[in-house]
Amino acid sequence: MNEDDTLIEGLKHYFGYESFRPGQKEIIKDIMKGKDVLGILPTGSGKSVCYQLPAILMSGSTIVVSPLISLMMDQVKQLKANNLKSAVALNSFMTPSERRQTLQALHKYKLIYISPELLQQHEIQQRLKKMDISLFVIDEAHCISQWGFEFRPDYLKLADIAGLLNNPPILALSATAPENVQKDIIQLLSRPGMTKHIYPMDRENIAISISRKDNDQEKIAEISHILSRFSVPTLIYFSSRQAAEKTAAALRETLPQRIAYYHGELEQHDRISVQQQFMNNQLDVICCTNAFGMGINKPDIRLVIHFHFPPQLEGYIQEAGRAGRDGKSSVSLILYSMQDYFIPKKFITNELPSVKDLSFVFQYLSEQRRLPAAWDEVGEIFKLNETQWRFLRYQLENHAIIKDNRLIAGSSQLASAFNKITDAIHNRTAVKEGKLQDMLNWLQTEGCLREALYKNFQPSFRKPDGSCCSHCGFTLADWKVEQTIIDDRFSGNWEDKLKKLLLIGENNEAE
Amino acid sequence: MLLDYILLIHFKQIKGERTDAAIFHILKGKQSIQTVQDIHIFNLEKFYGAARFLNKKQFDGRVENLRVTEKIKEQAETNQFAVTQKGIDWLKENKSAVPINYFNGYRYDRTASEFYERLLLLIQTFTNSKMNNFSFIPVISNRSAENWVKSFYGKTIGSRQEVLPMLYKELAMLLSHSSRRESEIFVDRLSGYNVYGLSINQLATAYGLENEDVSLMLTGVIHHILSMVEKETNKYPLMGHIIQDLINTSALSHSAAATLYLLNKRYSIPQIASRRQLKDNTIYDHIVEIAYNNDQFPVTNYVSKDKQDLIIKTIQHAQTLKLKEIKKSLGDEFSYFEIRLVLAAYRHLLKIGDTNE
Ligand SMILES: [Zn+2]
Numbered sequence: 001m002n003e004d005d006t007l008i009e010g011l012k013h014y015f016g017y018e019s020f021r022p023g024q025k026e027i028i029k030d031i032m033k034g035k036d037v038l039g040i041l042p043t044g045s046g047k048s049v050c051y052q053l054p055a056i057l058m059s060g061s062t063i064v065v066s067p068l069i070s071l072m073m074d075q076v077k078q079l080k081a082n083n084l085k086s087a088v089a090l091n092s093f094m095t096p097s098e099r100r101q102t103l104q105a106l107h108k109y110k111l112i113y114i115s116p117e118l119l120q121q122h123e124i125q126q127r128l129k130k131m132d133i134s135l136f137v138i139d140e141a142h143c144i145s146q147w148g149f150e151f152r153p154d155y156l157k158l159a160d161i162a163g164l165l166n167n168p169p170i171l172a173l174s175a176t177a178p179e180n181v182q183k184d185i186i187q188l189l190s191r192p193g194m195t196k197h198i199y200p201m202d203r204e205n206i207a208i209s210i211s212r213k214d215n216d217q218e219k220i221a222e223i224s225h226i227l228s229r230f231s232v233p234t235l236i237y238f239s240s241r242q243a244a245e246k247t248a249a250a251l252r253e254t255l256p257q258r259i260a261y262y263h264g265e266l267e268q269h270d271r272i273s274v275q276q277q278f279m280n281n282q283l284d285v286i287c288c289t290n291a292f293g294m295g296i297n298k299p300d301i302r303l304v305i306h307f308h309f310p311p312q313l314e315g316y317i318q319e320a321g322r323a324g325r326d327g328k329s330s331v332s333l334i335l336y337s338m339q340d341y342f343i344p345k346k347f348i349t350n351e352l353p354s355v356k357d358l359s360f361v362f363q364y365l366s367e368q369r370r371l372p373a374a375w376d377e378v379g380e381i382f383k384l385n386e387t388q389w390r391f392l393r394y395q396l397e398n399h400a401i402i403k404d405n406r407l408i409a410g411s412s413q414l415a416s417a418f419n420k421i422t423d424a425i426h427n428r429t430a431v432k433e434g435k436l437q438d439m440l441n442w443l444q445t446e447g448c449l450r451e452a453l454y455k456n457f458q459p460s461f462r463k464p465d466g467s468c469c470s471h472c473g474f475t476l477a478d479w480k481v482e483q484t485i486i487d488d489r490f491s492g493n494w495e496d497k498l499k500k501l502l503l504i505g506e507n508n509e510a511e
Numbered sequence: 512m513l514l515d516y517i518l519l520i521h522f523k524q525i526k527g528e529r530t531d532a533a534i535f536h537i538l539k540g541k542q543s544i545q546t547v548q549d550i551h552i553f554n555l556e557k558f559y560g561a562a563r564f565l566n567k568k569q570f571d572g573r574v575e576n577l578r579v580t581e582k583i584k585e586q587a588e589t590n591q592f593a594v595t596q597k598g599i600d601w602l603k604e605n606k607s608a609v610p611i612n613y614f615n616g617y618r619y620d621r622t623a624s625e626f627y628e629r630l631l632l633l634i635q636t637f638t639n640s641k642m643n644n645f646s647f648i649p650v651i652s653n654r655s656a657e658n659w660v661k662s663f664y665g666k667t668i669g670s671r672q673e674v675l676p677m678l679y680k681e682l683a684m685l686l687s688h689s690s691r692r693e694s695e696i697f698v699d700r701l702s703g704y705n706v707y708g709l710s711i712n713q714l715a716t717a718y719g720l721e722n723e724d725v726s727l728m729l730t731g732v733i734h735h736i737l738s739m740v741e742k743e744t745n746k747y748p749l750m751g752h753i754i755q756d757l758i759n760t761s762a763l764s765h766s767a768a769a770t771l772y773l774l775n776k777r778y779s780i781p782q783i784a785s786r787r788q789l790k791d792n793t794i795y796d797h798i799v800e801i802a803y804n805n806d807q808f809p810v811t812n813y814v815s816k817d818k819q820d821l822i823i824k825t826i827q828h829a830q831t832l833k834l835k836e837i838k839k840s841l842g843d844e845f846s847y848f849e850i851r852l853v854l855a856a857y858r859h860l861l862k863i864g865d866t867n868e
Contacts, residue, residue, distance in 0.1 A: 073652065081646040098654055245712075252716065260713055267564065269631075270710035272650045277707045494691070494698040495683060501703040502679045503638055 003029065010053050014084060021046045023199045027171070028054055031135060036170045036191045038141070038182060042201040043175045043321030048075060051137045051171055055111045056084065060134035063165075064113045067140050067152055069093070070264070070271075070291065072113035077272075078297070079111065087111040090118055107131050116143075116154035117390075119161055133168045136161075138189075141172035142314070145184035146428060148177065149312040149435055153394030159190050170194075175321070176201060176314040178457045200458055201317060205324045207467040207474045208449045209333045219307055219335045220247060224254045226333070226476060227285065231257060231483045232302035233278070234285045237319055239308035239343045241265060241289055247307065248287040256486060257284035264291035284484060293319060299326035302481055306334040311344035312435035313442060313456060329467060329481060336443055344439070348432045353388040355422055361392060362418055371396075371405045391428075395421045448472050513724040514565075515582075516609045517558060518573060519598050522583050524553040527591040528832050535570050538562040540620050542764055544796040548851060550617060551803050551858045552832055557611075560620030564726045573723075610693065613731035615738055622757040623733045628656040629753050631701065631708075636660055637674050638703040650702050663752075674749070681747045685736050692718060696725060697732050763804055770797035795848040802855035810856040814849045821845075822853040823860070 007028060011017050020028075027039045027050045041047050055062035066072045072089035079087040088102060088109045106112065106127055118124060142148030144155040162170060172185050172194070186194050213219045227234065234257075238244040241263035248261040260283055262274045277283040279298050286292060290310065304323045310316050316334075324330030353361075361382055365371065371393075372378050378389055396402045399417040401409045409417065438456060445452040449469035454461040467474045492500075499505070521534040529549060536546045540560025550556045574592070577583045582598035585591070594602075628651045639647045649657070667674055686694040696718060702708040709717065714725045736750070741758055744751035763771065766789075773783045780798075784791045802808040810819060825840050826832070837850055 077648050077652070081648050083645060249716075260710060266710065268652065269650050270712070272648060273702065273707050273710050274713075276648050276650070276702075277709075280705065280707055282707060494686065494694045497695075498679060498682060498686075498698050498701075501638065501698070501701055501706060502634065502675045502682075503641055503704065504676060504679050506641070 003032075006057070007053070010057055011049070014053065014056055015049060015082065017049075021049075023197055024049055027197050030195050030197070031169060031171055032058070034169050036189075036194045037172070038185060038194045038196045038198075039171065039173045040177050040182070040196075040198045040201075041173070041175060042199060042203065043318045044203075044325040045199070047139070047173050047175065050173065051135060052079070052084075052111065054135060058134040060132035061107065061109055062111050062135040062137060063128070063133055064111060064137040064139055065116055065119065065155075065158060066113055067115065067143055067150065067155075069115060072115070074296075076111075076113060084111075087113070089113040090124070091115065092118060103127050116152060116158060120154065120157065125161070125164060128165055133165045136165065136168045136170050138170065138172045140174060141185050142174040142177045142181050144172075144188050145177075145181040146431060147181050147184060148174075149314040151428065151431075153391055153398075156188060156394070156398075159188060162189070176317055176457065198458075200454075200461065201321075202450065202454045202458070202461040203321060203324065204462050204464045205327050206320060206330050206332050207464075207469060207479070208320070208453070209331060209470040209474060209476060210443060210449065211333065211335055211470070213335050213337050215337055215339070216243075216247075219337070220250050222335060223247075223305060223307075224251060226303075226305075227251070227255050227257060230303065230476075230479070230481060231284065231486065232481055233281070233298065233300055233484065234303040234305065235293070235301055235319075235322060236285065236287045236305045236307055237310070238287060238289055239310075239347075243307065244287040244289055248285075251285065251287070255285075258282065258486065259285040259287065262286050262288040262292045264289065281484065284486065290315065290319065293322050296322065297325070298322075300328070301325070302328075302330045304330075304332050306332075306336075308340055308343055309334055309336055309439060309443065311347050311432070311439065313439055313453065314435075316439070317453070317457075329479070331476065331479060333476070334443070341440070344436050348429060348436065350385065351387045351391075351432070352425055352428055353384055353392050355425065357382060357384060357388070358392070358418065358421060358425065361396075362414060365396075365401070365407050366411070366414065369407045371402060373405050392421075395424055446471065512605065512721070513609050513727045514562065514573060514721070515577060516602065516605060516611070517561065517727070518577060519582055519594055519602055520611070521553075521555060521558070522577075522592055523594040523599070523602070524555055525549075525591075525593075527586045527589040527593040528553075530591060531574050535565075535567065538565055538570075540616065544799050544851065547800055547803055548854060552854065556617035557614040559616035561614055561616045561730055562723070562727060563624075565723065569723065610690070610728065610731045610735070613689075613735035615734045619734045619737050622754065623730065623737060625653075625656060625757055626737060626754055627733050628653045629659050632656050632660045633663065633674075633753070634678065635702050636664060637671070637678075640664075640671070641675065642704045644704060647704075650708065677749045681750050685739055685747065685750070686732075688739060689732050689735060693728055693732050696728060700729065763800060766793075767797040767800040770794055771801050774798070774801075792848075795851075799848070799851045799855050802852055803858070808856055810852060813852055818845065818849060819853055819857075822850055823857060826854075 004025070007025060008019070011020065022045065023039065023041050024046055027037055030037050031051070031054045039047070039050055041050070051062060051064060069089070069091045072091065076087045076089045086109050088111070090102065090112060094102065103124070114124070138144070138155070138158060140150065143150050143152040144158070145151070162168065170189060170191055172189065177185065182196065186192060211222065213222060223236065236247070238247065244261045244263055248259050252259050260274050260277070262271065266274070274283065274286065275296060278286055279296070301323045304320050306316070306319070310319065320332035323332060364381065372381060375386070378384065382389070384392065399420060401407065401414065401417050442449070442452055449471050450461060450463065467479070518534065521537065525534065533546070533549055536543070537550055537555055537559055538561055540563055550559050577598070578592065581595055582601055583592040584595045586593050632649055632651050635647060635649060639645065686697060689697070696714050699714060699717070700708040711722050711725050714720070715722045718725070737754065737758070740747045740750040740754055769787065770783055773786065778786070780791060780794050784794050798813065802810070822837070822841065822845065826837055829836060829840055831837065832854070834847060834850060838845065838847060841850070
């Protein structure tokens, strides 16, 4: 068998797909040759297969650095459902005994998902050092770059970790990384010879529509109107969980569709239930925050509505890109009102510490000569959230002010570090404000929305006929789409439902 | 309403002897000797850990709501909330509508969630395997429940087709002891082959309830099931098998159980503390916890008979269960440990809350 055949065999056997999506095979072949690869593939193009298949086929273990615990857990669940049992997500929620067991058996896993924060732990580093690591994957690699929309300081330490692991080949993946971010990734990973595989992110089958409303009531009325005409799998994105909950309740009053909400504060059982009901067509509409969607692979989402717009275009492209993964005609609709402009501003200030916070931390440090280690105390003393704290701690370590939470610098170093960190806060704020401005500019574009959207990321795009965007003549009224039939398979009293659930009287297919 | 009802019962039992934070700790199942002591003194054992899902903000909101609707009122003497006549009337009016007697938190808190997760996974695993579908997403990620179901699945080779009918028979029988609505909710939350159960909020919407009440109701039904299975294991062999290794463990925390083991081997308190690398005070707390779980606890080994009598008299005379006040009246020769231990050992005698709820 030649190499191509082996790969396609593996794809069929382990994932059940008949053929590769654009980019997958090219990236996999380069990885198997031991090259360092930077892969930019649009949302919904099957990024994870690019490392999951090599991980299975190569000897040794593959490490996947991923920013979100929930995302890792979803991936591992999905792999296990596909009968790939040798995957594990190392995470901070493990009990000490679970953790011990997992670490002891770590070399038996082909795929090890881990967060950049956990990778900093000495115990884990020591364990990984002794193992045969065949590939080091950095998912959502744009987090490395301060020009990326989700800057995570701990991502900057990954080059050192790769060194510690005897420099295995690196695969850096992202769905959205414009030129300057790509440059940052390659430079910060210190792999100048990285092979680039860049694929366009524009999606021909998604029509873009923007509609301005005066307030939330008008938005809800518009959504009711649209959903009463189109019964299709729908995601509605909100900037807060309260808004998602409230709107879900309001929509349920007027619509026959089955509607639920989803956000990061649901208990895990509920999160999986809602997610899987949607996959399983037991649910038609999900009102959610950006916690929903990563790792969800529903091919036939037809409509993605933004009740609130995200604070950057990259986030929008990712979320809208969850529509129409099967290639069929789908729509992204953004409803915005003038009030919405204030929401992303608040996000920006919530993600970074203020200079006032900074001087308080410095004052505390010079008096106590150490920082509290427990997260509870940090929140209590400094009134910072996790994102703000992560940023600050990274800066303090990076400027050699603290080590293991202890002050190691003298007063002159402290003063100069204070100025540098202040600059870093201002820079990062400016980057974020610039991204927000790009978003706002785009919302007010008068020409083709598609053209204005993608010009920020790539030299050209494909222009579909007819259903391009609301500025090129597309209206929802003309949208031709297959409607879902809302079935009611789960009615009856509890005795009947229980009987049906437990398959009483059902033929036994396994025998 | 169920949550309001349970909160009001707490205020009624505690009679302003504790802050509302103590109630929060009871509902969250806090593992501290103070909370364990409170549930025994105020006869609130059944609600221990009954609302682990609750956060402080929700709790405060509910308490505020009880205050605004005048079901509770701040007492002038203690600055703590106590139930009002209006609240008492409301409790009476709604008594028949809420399944309060299902709860048995002190006995089942530790076992209920593990049992429930095993049951959920068991149903998902056996229905899917019956339909030859081995790629489903489990609704629960709990390693120990997974391991249990795995091993059970392995053991049932040869009799696998009997499991689902047995499960149906037993669950139908057990649920027939709950109200229709409670059973509907319980069944609608289950996931099987090609079906995923409803979320808490979906259930709340479907049945016109609040999210918190759905969670509480499910907890209540699970405790109810556990107690029926425990009482009549021969009637529910499969369920009995699921809980077999869970239920025998007593209500003692692991740490207190370890201390008990060493006490029985006649180690002294300082010896135990140094062996376990714990503080003496922690061992004292364990001893109090052990006393709550043993009606024949040898108090005299730790507090002389004379001292015991004095403590009891003081409490009865002062009509308070506030440790600080008791300690103040008794003076310096008495330690908090001695007072706590006597309170534990004579809890039936010293109760001041009503016992007829
Ligand atoms: Zn256009």
